[in-house]
Amino acid sequence: MPAAAPPTRPALRAKYDRRQQEVVATAARLFAERGYQATSMQDLTEATGLAAGGLYHYIGSKEQLLFRICDELLEPLLARAREIVAHPGSAEQHLHELMRAWLAHIEAHRHHMLVFAQERHVIEHEPQWREVRRQRKAFEKILDDVLARGEQDGTMTFADRGLTLHALLGMVNHTAQWLKPRGRLSAEQIADGYCDLLLRAGRT
Amino acid sequence: MPAAAPPTRPALRAKYDRRQQEVVATAARLFAERGYQATSMQDLTEATGLAAGGLYHYIGSKEQLLFRICDELLEPLLARAREIVAHPGSAEQHLHELMRAWLAHIEAHRHHMLVFAQERHVIEHEPQWREVRRQRKAFEKILDDVLARGEQDGTMTFADRGLTLHALLGMVNHTAQWLKPRGRLSAEQIADGYCDLLLRAGRT
DNA sequence: TCTAATTTCGAACGATCGTTCGGTACGTGC
């Protein structure tokens, strides 16, 4: 049931990790395109070139594969967000940096984001997904804290901070659905645009 | 493959339609909670009280059921939107009315919205969903036209109208994921809040 | 009351699903 134990010999461990991540990336793409449940293990064997047994050597189960996708998405993003707000800086500066990091992450993990959004019903309700939920909530709390700090020091004024946070989460999360690798706007421009929208509205 | 022909006798036709809509509503709830693919016909028979055969008497197929859910969501919303912009009024008034109608519709069709968002990959890519895509795009065009009118008559100024539209679609569509029937904010308050956010940002 | 349209049942179908496992081939370190 757990994925096969990774090799103990360090020379092989690197190759194992690399191959595993290839599989996860391929799965993320297929899941994003066709849906998690609608993608069969057969689809994955064809896309990876591995046979069923070889696939299970790396993933353990289909659900663990989904878990890895979510973790690859949330863990580095949360770490980066914590790093940003740990440095000294104004609420406005932090918001700006958070948005840039966030949008850059979404651009680099579009498929992961789409899968995460698509499988929300699993992630939000099943007990074995508590840790993933916790990470999502922790990230959202960081954002909310920054907005609250902006309110307290008087640089931002929101009619309703809770609603503003929801609006922010909505527009950013939705971005993965229309962002194109070579589109008109870069992730940076989008981040700045959203930031501008929020700050213009939150300025008396 | 098509749903059973509806009864010709008008006395039964009403009952047939009512029962069918009950099934669609139940399915929308289950699909929203567990996902479309993850919900089995067995789940549906248990939730509706109908046996397999009875179910197929009303729906034709599982995919047609999904189609009905999307149609119940988009068709009335698009009709209402067209009605709103057909009446005379400023861009700002129309935007305000559109937002109120939209949010009210989302509140009344939360499950439909969640299913629609969840199954985006099917709807956006499969050829048999062209008509649904067309409806979605038509609605978004109405919104974009209103924003463009606001820009032209000088009442709104956006740094990037395309990005603003994406932001608007994102925040509103995302609303179905956190809106609670007896929550702190009513659909009307949320609509007004989003409108305020947009107009404050789009005012020089 | 009789009949034909309608509603519902539920066993059964073939297809496909995720997963397992015994086996083979390969590379590494001794």
Place this chain on the structure above:
DNA sequence: GCACGTACCGAACGATCGTTCGAAATTAGA
């Protein structure tokens, strides 16, 4: 070169999937 940890294969398994269909039950209209 030997032995063992590792990589991968692919047929096969039981479970479950969406759907069908002939028959039974119910109802409406004459």
